Amino acid sequence: MINALGRNLPDYIEGYGKVKPFAGAFENYKEVVKSSVKLKSVKPGDDKVLSSIKEALLKCEIKDGYTISFHHHLRNGDFVLNMVVDEIAKLGLKDIKVAASSIFPCHAPLVEHIKNGVVTGIYANYMSGPVAEAVSKGILKYPAIMHTHGGRARAIESGDLHIDIAFIASPACDTYGNINGVEGKSACGSLGYAIPDAMYADRVVAITDNLVPYPACPIEISQEYVDYIVEVEAIGDPKGIVSGTTRITKDPVGLKIAKLAAQLIEESGLLKDGFSFQTGAGGTSLAVAAFVKEMMKKNNIKGSFAAGGITGYIVEMFEEGLFRSLFDVQCFDLKAVESYKNNKAHQGMSSSMYGNPHNRGAVVNNLDVMILGATEIDTDFNVNVTTGSNGVIMGGSGGHSDTAAGSKLAIVVTQLTKARLPIIVDRVTTVTTPGETIDAVVTERGIAINPKRLDLLEKLKESKLPIFTIEELKQMAEKMTGVPEKIEFEDKIVAIVEYRDGTVIDVVRQVR
């Protein structure tokens, strides 16, 4: 079958089930039913602290075929996923599905467990490094299922992704299971991605290297949701958990793109009191923030909120009074962790509150401007952030599709070419985010506005900004690089890209 973006999909995929084709970004807002939760109630006097991960696995009565989940707040410093899967392998279990909100290079040991049949399925919103490469080569038994951040929350809450046991890496946890991410040697800040797991899994195990006396303070994940607690030596490597600082690009091309994007924001009319804003942690994105900051200060604009993964740069804007509040699903650096810990208007949000399309309104719905990246973008404005120019998985939506759909102005900032390849193409290798949710593409050579945004084109009629059609931008790029050859794939589907509403927007096939 063919979905609304013309992507060819099978009706049924082994290990996944019946395919619901993507039908449009706003087609699926409806009456929804959340999954019922099963749990074992805890009696006064029951002790939750266990002596080892093995004991926790046995208490949770783990079986072949179970789905186990992890959050990625420890990012490339995470030890917990590997520790747990190693113990599962030692118990001789098979056919385990790993639902990690993201997978990083540090999770390379998972490749061996995939080869040995211990792990046969993966769910992730983002994958990079050896596991992603191995998946692209087709070694995983079933296709990996790739969600958006909000889509993962939706899948968990709807029961589409049923978690048997959630393992919560916990920078601080008390003896009754109250967890926060702001205390201890592995402090990572907000635990937003772990919250749906804790609320909907059958069993929830906190893994901590900082067992504190009852009660922990603050409490991000409550004792109501936690069955067992295991203390370990270390849950992660602080060097990999958060970077020291995130920095603005110094590259002149990046700065040029950022300046154009900021001018576009200004001309859009959105930059006024109550302005809300999100940007990633990349150098060019942060440079957009820097230009926006100058404009806000010059015009004395008081924004309402900034959201998303929060960086020190956004914290500075907040501290200077440019935003009244921050919504934080994940802290990208130490400055963000400190602010999240100390400032009550720096508020946490779960991934569901952040981007789930099937609750009563996510934070993304209130975003004015979102700054996004792309590895490819096509002339329909569809964006690929899932696969690289060689067709190998090297990322995934994360919050990309969620914020694009929610925000009033979703801007992709990108160089026109990278590594002598054009970024704008006729048809992206993989669709991560549908073009109807992307409003503009800003490159160093010019800006393209989605022709569906007649209102924005009207506003920009008198603009001195270098506005082109997306086809013109594509031609500029191709003049520099030539038209690249098409990548060839095997037939085997190695990953399924789910849109935030649970429909299939694309599949990734095995690389040759």
Add this chain to the structure above:
Amino acid sequence: MINALGRNLPDYIEGYGKVKPFAGAFENYKEVVKSSVKLKSVKPGDDKVLSSIKEALLKCEIKDGYTISFHHHLRNGDFVLNMVVDEIAKLGLKDIKVAASSIFPCHAPLVEHIKNGVVTGIYANYMSGPVAEAVSKGILKYPAIMHTHGGRARAIESGDLHIDIAFIASPACDTYGNINGVEGKSACGSLGYAIPDAMYADRVVAITDNLVPYPACPIEISQEYVDYIVEVEAIGDPKGIVSGTTRITKDPVGLKIAKLAAQLIEESGLLKDGFSFQTGAGGTSLAVAAFVKEMMKKNNIKGSFAAGGITGYIVEMFEEGLFRSLFDVQCFDLKAVESYKNNKAHQGMSSSMYGNPHNRGAVVNNLDVMILGATEIDTDFNVNVTTGSNGVIMGGSGGHSDTAAGSKLAIVVTQLTKARLPIIVDRVTTVTTPGETIDAVVTERGIAINPKRLDLLEKLKESKLPIFTIEELKQMAEKMTGVPEKIEFEDKIVAIVEYRDGTVIDVVRQVR
């Protein structure tokens, strides 16, 4: 049939259903399933702010027979319940069930709506004033269902109490439904009792007199859970919402009881570092806190937490460093509201986290000592706080049964006689809290220890405290008052007293 406390119950009650008899306080901790939640997902651009309560009722498609819910944080100052039920009556609807976490004298207008058939059912954890009296006289079509605070959360989460529309009185609410209780002219502090309603109702309407720009801060109830927002002139009368200060008794009898209770706590061995404590807002209870405070200071004891409805007196202990944290489900006075707003270790908790027996461990499970009241207590240590000496409903469990079950030492403090009636009797008029969860009764004439607490009796063997059997205390009382005549009731069941696990511990019959 007869339940575990020898109470005579029908198998089936019209308007309630099949009766599950109470079988023991700790019999029902098991694998449980929470109800699935239905909701209408909110699209980017949808507006949640409506112009009137009537518009909200129509948008929620209210029908005859619907169950609507309210929280009681505005206590005897609440305007919201009356406003909503008046609008429902104007729409000509019938057979509405009102699930209010508590009902106060200010809700007197409900009596007319009951008489007219607009309201035919009531759920409440506590009832006092004209509505309670009218229910006792049998005017409500179906028996009122009386929960504990934790039991109400359990009932909502399990689906036993399905809420069609929850109305959340909101001291502050932003335009997308983020709510807190600490800002605005109707500030009441923690909104703990409203949280299960918001999380499990089909439709959730915030009623506010303080509509603030997005986003509110702090957020106690998130936008994820709120469908609609209605702004009104006033949600309550500040004079009725919180008292200026809660005061320690000056009555010498009350002080004597409090001193004995504090000595009992000291001799129990629980008063050591990590000590946790809860007491109500009554004068004698607060006097116990005052004596405990002196002991803690004298012996340099650092407690872990105090919990429950929080008073200024408990805040003072916290501010003096006697507790590391407070768990607050409801603020009793302005000082508690201020502290809850400003101190991050003064943490909120939902009624589920507070006392629900069917989650993975409530806060009550970690209580060392609980100070409780009683209108009657029998020689099996069963306590009545539901009906008065005339058999009329004048209260209800609230957190009584939850904290008694959870705490290591549950102490009832009471005068031996009140209004020339003995408090200790052979058989309480109504059982609210089962005797197996009550450890001691402290009166001005002496202390009775529950004979099941062999460990405690052993500890007190050398004590100089005036320890008697409960029968001896009863005889002392009866010597002063004589044996009171039995109250006579009609056959009609006017209220069902549910224990926290959903079993029926007793029924209340119509007064003559």
